C-alpha cells in the first residue's frame with residue numbers, strides 16, 4: 001500500500017514537471033497563484049486582461065506627444081527641449097555638436113532672453129556680459145563673454161553650460177525651463193556678437 005502511494009506520487013510529479021509540457025511558455029501547474037499574483041491591477045505586470053481600461057492593458061499608453069526621457073539617438077530638436085536630457089555635465093563638446101536651438105530667432109524670443117538673462121545671469125555676468133556683475137565681482141572667476149575661448153562656441157555649448165554648469169558656475173537646469181534657456185542663449189549670443197548656429 002505504502003509503495004503504491006509513493007509510485008503514485010512520483011508519477012504525478014513527473015507528469016506535472018515542465019519536461020513533459022510541449023509549450024515552453026506554459027508554466028504548468030501553478031501552486032497557489034493567489035499567493036503571488038496581485039489582486040489589484042499592477043502597471044508592471046499583466047496576468048489577465050484589465051476589465052476597466054479599454055485596451056485591456058494595466059499600463060496606460062503615454063499620451064500623444066510624450067517625449068521619452070532617455071536615449072540620445074533621436075531628433076535633436078526634441079533632445080534640446082527635454083527636461084532631463086541625458087548628456088553628462090562633462091560632455092560639453094558632445095552637447096555643442098548635438099544641440100540646436102529649436103526656437104526661431106524672433107525679436108520676441110530675444111526679448112524674453114534678455115528678460116531671463118537679467119533675472120538669472122546679470123548678478124554674476126553683468127548686463128553686458130563682461131563678468132562684472134555685483135555678485136560676480138565678489139564670487140570671482142566670472143569670464144567676459146568676449147573671451148576668445150567663449151566667443152565662437154556654438155549655441156549648444158552655451159545651453160549646456162546653463163543647464164549643467166561648468167567649473168565654478170552652478171547648474172541652472174532645475175530653475176529655468178528649456179525654452180527659456182534657449183531664449184537666454186539667443187541673448188548671450190547677442191552679447192558676445194556670435195551669429196552662428
Ligand code: HEC
Pocket residue numbers: 117120121122123124125135136139140141142143149150153158161162166167168169170172184188
Ligand atoms: C553665481 C555666479 C554665476 C551665475 C548666476 C551665472 N554664472 Fe555663468 N559663469 C560663472 C563663472 C564663475 C563662470 C566660469 C566657470 C569656470 O570655467 O570655472 C561662468 C561661465 C559661464 C560661461 C562660459 C562657459 C565656458 O565655456 O567657459 C557662460 C557662457 C555662462 N557662464 C553663462 C551664464 C548664463 C547664461 C547664466 C544665467 C543663466 C549664468 N552664466 C549664470 C558664474 C555665474
